[in-house]
Structure formats: C-alpha cells, structure tokens
Amino acid sequence: MNLSSLYTELILEHSRNCENKRHLECATCSKRGHNPSCGDDITIELLMEDGKIVDAAFTGSGCAISQASTSMMIDLVKGRSAEEAEELSQIFLGMIKREIKTEEELELLEEAIAFQNISNMPARVKCAVLAWHTLTEAIQEANLHS
Amino acid sequence: MYDVQAIRQKFPTLQQQVNGKPLIYFDNAATTHTPMEVLDAVRDYKERFNANPHRGAHYLGIQATELYEQAREKVAAFINAPSPQEVIFTKNATEALNLVAYSYGFSQIQAGDDIVLCISEHHSNLVPWQRVAKLKGATLRYLYLTEDYTLDWEEVREVITTKTALFAIAQMSNVLGTIYPIRELVAYAHQQGAVVVVDGAQSVPHLKTDVQELEADFFVFSGHKVFAPMGIGVLYGRRELLESMPPFLMGGEMVEYVQEQETTFNDIPYKFEAGTPNVEGAVGLASAIDFLAGTSWEAIQEHEEKLTRYALERLQEVPHLKIYGPQAGRTGRGPVIAFTIDGCHPHDVATIVDQDGIALRAGHHCAQPLMNYLKAPATSRISFSLYNTKDEIDVLINSLQGVRGWLGYES
Ligand SMILES: Cc1ncc(COP(=O)(O)O)c(C=O)c1O
Ligand SMILES: [Zn+2]
Numbered sequence: 001m002n003l004s005s006l007y008t009e010l011i012l013e014h015s016r017n018c019e020n021k022r023h024l025e026c027a028t029c030s031k032r033g034h035n036p037s038c039g040d041d042i043t044i045e046l047l048m049e050d051g052k053i054v055d056a057a058f059t060g061s062g063c064a065i066s067q068a069s070t071s072m073m074i075d076l077v078k079g080r081s082a083e084e085a086e087e088l089s090q091i092f093l094g095m096i097k098r099e100i101k102t103e104e105e106l107e108l109l110e111e112a113i114a115f116q117n118i119s120n121m122p123a124r125v126k127c128a129v130l131a132w133h134t135l136t137e138a139i140q141e142a143n144l145h146s
Numbered sequence: 147m148y149d150v151q152a153i154r155q156k157f158p159t160l161q162q163q164v165n166g167k168p169l170i171y172f173d174n175a176a177t178t179h180t181p182m183e184v185l186d187a188v189r190d191y192k193e194r195f196n197a198n199p200h201r202g203a204h205y206l207g208i209q210a211t212e213l214y215e216q217a218r219e220k221v222a223a224f225i226n227a228p229s230p231q232e233v234i235f236t237k238n239a240t241e242a243l244n245l246v247a248y249s250y251g252f253s254q255i256q257a258g259d260d261i262v263l264c265i266s267e268h269h270s271n272l273v274p275w276q277r278v279a280k281l282k283g284a285t286l287r288y289l290y291l292t293e294d295y296t297l298d299w300e301e302v303r304e305v306i307t308t309k310t311a312l313f314a315i316a317q318m319s320n321v322l323g324t325i326y327p328i329r330e331l332v333a334y335a336h337q338q339g340a341v342v343v344v345d346g347a348q349s350v351p352h353l354k355t356d357v358q359e360l361e362a363d364f365f366v367f368s369g370h371k372v373f374a375p376m377g378i379g380v381l382y383g384r385r386e387l388l389e390s391m392p393p394f395l396m397g398g399e400m401v402e403y404v405q406e407q408e409t410t411f412n413d414i415p416y417k418f419e420a421g422t423p424n425v426e427g428a429v430g431l432a433s434a435i436d437f438l439a440g441t442s443w444e445a446i447q448e449h450e451e452k453l454t455r456y457a458l459e460r461l462q463e464v465p466h467l468k469i470y471g472p473q474a475g476r477t478g479r480g481p482v483i484a485f486t487i488d489g490c491h492p493h494d495v496a497t498i499v500d501q502d503g504i505a506l507r508a509g510h511h512c513a514q515p516l517m518n519y520l521k522a523p524a525t526s527r528i529s530f531s532l533y534n535t536k537d538e539i540d541v542l543i544n545s546l547q548g549v550r551g552w553l554g555y556e557s
Contacts, residue, residue: 002501003498003552007552007553012553038508039517062493063492064493066493121497123496123497127493
C-alpha cells in the first residue's frame with residue numbers, strides 16, 4: 001500500500017471533518033476508546049431514541065486514519081437502528097480482517113470501504129478499527145442501561 | 147578519526163532495505179541493534195556450553211558459571227560498581243526498578259513519607275512508585291520542568307525535603323533528551339536523607355557511567371539499549387542496602403537452606419536472582435561492553451553530539467515543526483529529539499517517513515504524565531546511536547518536508 005492510496009482526498013477530507021467532530025450536548029450515551037500504544041483517543045457520543053441513533057458525534061485526538069474512520073462511521077450510522085449500526089461495525093471489522101469479501105456486503109459500508117486495504121499497513125490497523133470497536137461497546141452499554 | 151562506516155559494517159540489521167530504501171534507524175532509544183561480535187558471542191555460548199550456572203559440578207555447568215560471573219565482573223567495571231556482588235542481573239530496567247520498589251520500597255517506605263519523581267519519568271520508573279505510595283500511604287510528588295526542559299533548583303529544594311524517603315529519576319529523559327545533573331541532585335537528596343534511584347536506561351548508551359561518582363544508591367539499565375540482546379538488564383545497589391533488603395522473587399538459587407517451614411536466603415547478588423538466569427543475555431551484554439570499549443566515550447559523544455546538533459539545526463528548516471527538549475549541546479541533552487508538526491499526527495508522520503525507510507517512534511513514549519504536562523497527546527521521536535550518520539539526517543529532513551503535503555496541506 002503506498003501513501004497516495006492511504007492518504008486519499010476522501011480520507012483527508014474526513015480527517016478534518018468538523019461537522020462530526022463536536023461535543024453532543026444531548027447525548028444519551030458516550031464511550032471513550034483509545035490506542036494506548038500510539039495515542040489515538042476518541043470519545044463517541046450518541047443520541048439514542050427508541051433504539052435509533054438520532055445523532056452522533058465525536059471528540060478527541062488522533063491520527064488522520066483514526067479521525068477519518070470515525071467521521072465516516074458517524075456518517076454511516078446516523079439515523080440507523082442500534083442493530084444496524086452493530087451489524088455495520090461487524091462488516092467493517094470483517095473487511096479489515098479480510099473475512100468479508102462479497103461486494104454486496106462491502107458496499108453497505110459506503111465511504112468506509114476506503115479502508116479495505118489497511119491490513120497491508122499493519123501498524124495502522126488499530127487506528128482504523130478504533131471507532132468501530134468503540135461504537136460497538138457504546139451500543140452494548142446503551143442496551144444494558146435501557 | 148571516527149570511522150562510522152566501519153562501525154556500521156558490524157551491524158547486520160543496518161545493511162537492509164526497507165520499502166526499497168536503505169534502512170535509516172532512528173529508534174535507538176527504544177532498542178539498539180546488535181553488532182556481529184555480540185551475536186557471535188551468544189551463539190558461541192549456546193553452541194559450546196549452555197548449562198545452568200551455579201548448579202552441578204559438570205564441565206558445562208562450570209563453564210557457564212564462569213562466563214556468567216565474568217559478565218557480572220565486566221558490568222561492575224563498566225559502571226564502576228565497587229564490587230560485582232552489587233550487580234544483579236534482571237530481565238531489563240523495568241524489572242530492576244520493580245525489584246527496588248517491591249523489595250526496598252515496600253519494606254522501607256512508611257505512611258507519611260514522600261516519594262519524589264521527575265515528571266519526565268518513563269512509566270517503568272513511575273508506576274511502581276505510584277503503587278508503593280498507594281499501598282504504603284506515602285505521597286508521590288513531582289519535579290516539573292523549566293521552559294528549557296530542565297529542572298529548577300528552587301523547586302528541587304522545595305520538593306525534596308527531609309520528608310523525602312526516596313527520589314527516583316532518569317539520568318536522561320527518553321522523550322526530551324534532557325540529561326539531568328544527577329550528581330548534584332543525589333548529593334542534595336542525600337543531605338535530606340533520601341535514598342536515590344537512578345534510571346540509566348537512556349544514559350548508559352551515551353555517557354560513561356560511574357555509579358560511585360554519581361553516588362547513586364540504586365542504578366538500573368537495560369542491555370538491549372546498549373547493543374546487547376533483549377532479556378538482560380542490570381540493577382546496581384549499594385551493598386548495605388541490598389544486604390538489608392528482603393528478597394524479591396523466590397525460588398531456586400536465591401536460597402541457602404530450605405526447610406519445610408523456613409528458608410534462609412543466599413548472599414547478594416544471588417539473593418535477588420531466583421531461577422535459572424539469562425546466561426546468554428549476560429554473555430551478550432559482556433560482549434556488548436567489549437564492543438563499546440573499542441571506541442572511546444569521547445569519540446562516541448563527539449559523534450553523537452555532532453549528529454544531535456546538526457539534526458536540531460536542520461529540523462528548524464521544516465515548516466511548522468516544534469521541538470520538545472533542550473536546545474543546548476551535550477552537557478544538557480543527549481541524542482533524543484521529540485517533535486511535532488502542526489496538523490500532522492505523529493502516527494501519520496511515522497507512516498510517511500517509513501516509506502523512505504526511516505524508523506522513528508510515534509506516540510507517548512511510555513511517559514503519559516509528561517505528555518499531559520507538555521499538553522502534547524503524542525510526539526514523534528528520533529534517537530541516534532553511534533552508527534548513525536549526517537546523511538541519514540538529510541534524508542529524514544527531506545522526508546519530513548513532504549509530510550504536510552501528503553496530509554493535504556498547501557505548505
Ligand atoms: C528512561 C527509561 N527507563 C526505563 C525504560 C524501560 O526499559 P525496558 O523496557 O528495557 O525495561 C526505558 C525504555 O524505553 C526508558 O527509556
Ligand atoms: Zn493512529
């Protein structure tokens with residue numbers, strides 16, 4: 001994987017996305033995730049109503065990959081049910097592990113398909129998956145409390 | 147004349163290409179590469195002897211014992227310890243610090259005592275003390291830094307007092323490169339009645355070490371940061387302290403008589419070396435010390451100082467780059483430089499320069515309290531060794547100049 005296929009315009013644009021990177025005043029659940037080894041540190045905030053993610057945003061700091069992946073994920077799951085969001089997370093993580101190969105499934109990830117080849121850069125896999133693991137944990141916690 | 151090319155020839159790992167480019171290894175503060183003679187020494191030991199030292203009277207065991215104890219003598223001379231009995235082999239600096247924390251800390255630190263650390267400590271010289279303080283009801287206090295990333299003596303005098311039971315500090319910071327005035331600090335802490343632990347993990351590869359001159363009560367370092375294999379480290383402790391301390395790990399080798407209900411312990415250093423030790427590691431460390439002896443400390447320091455000064459100078463040419471650490475020359479800093487580039491996360495910086503074959507470190511460098519104090523969640527770090535060259539720094543500067551471009555900035 002070369003740098004130009006890693007730092008694409010799409011990924012760079014998302015890495016600086018200010019719309020998704022904000023504090024969500026009315027959040028009903030939030031979850032912090034971090035990569036102790038490298039310092040990516042994000043907090044995902046969700047506004048859930050009747051099992052649906054009405055709004056989502058994140059704060060924190062990290063590399064372009066972790067920030068872009070988080071932003072794309074937020075775009076993808078906003079407006080979906082918690083179950084759908086969890087399924088999409090599983091598809092994303094499956095894509096990274098190269099377990100999911102069908103085009104139909106991958107297309108469900110929309111822009112986040114941009115990280116398909118990140119496993120060619122083992123040092124950056126953690127950055128790409130951080131948000132998705134954190135989202136899964138956030139939803140599981142929200143389920144426990146409801 | 148310092149022949150850096152001849153030195154490089156001794157290191158097989160340095161002879162490779164990474165991503166189609168010659169490897170430029172600037173992560174020496176994490177670990178150093180191993181010269182051929184050290185690899186040969188380890189292999190030779192494994193091929194010819196390979197036995198448990200201090201056990202059994204057969205030929206191989208006797209040879210292993212002799213090599214292991216010779217290594218201890220070599221280390222003692224290397225750091226100018228008064229005697230080899232005051233040199234304990236551990237797994238690494240971390241284990242050596244834990245040994246002191248568990249054995250000395252838990253038995254000697256009392257409720258109400260102060261333990262003083264510097265804010266730039268590596269987690270290895272911080273978390274064990276935090277634990278001792280918590281469990282013993284002691285107070286953990288920190289020395290913070292001046293604008294030039296050094297200590298302020300006024301603050302030192304305020305924080306280190308007669309309440310200070312123990313003061314632990316790295317001789318050289320693994321992030322900032324600051325070299326602290328250990329001799330003066332130890333003298334002052336001793337006046338206040340404190341015991342001083344010096345973490346030499348970063349300084350030992352770059353400075354001549356003399357634990358008697360420093361008057362350190364304890365001094366630790368890791369073999370793998372001075373050209374030896376991983377898995378061998380050293381704790382030096384003053385004899386009276388070591389003799390009065392309870393053992394750390396229990397098992398074979400560290401005992402004298404074992405009965406069903408009672409055990410008496412072996413003398414130092416064996417009291418602190420439970421189980422079969424890392425003999426090949428010790429042999430490798432002894433060989434690494436011989437390797438170092440092939441070049442004078444003056445020559446090594448001159449070379450590394452030149453590299454550091456050149457790098458500090460050339461890094462100024464990279465737009466939006468900020469250095470965390472003293473600007474001064476050798477007396478105040480070693481060959482470790484931490485920096486950030488505005489708008490570019492150190493992770494991305496590391497990935498981008500890796501494409502040019504450059505190995506540098508990104509992250510918090512196991513010093514999270516320091517990073518919080520500096521308000522930098524992460525930095526990039528380059529660190530030089532005796533085998534690095536100015537040309538390599540030129541390649542780095544070129545590569546760094548492209549970083550912001552890759553990340554979509556105009557300049
Ligand atoms: C200042 C300092 N102390 C302690 C350590 C721990 O060394 P090791 O991991 O070999 O135990 C390091 C390693 O990075 C260090 O830089
Ligand atoms: Zn990252």
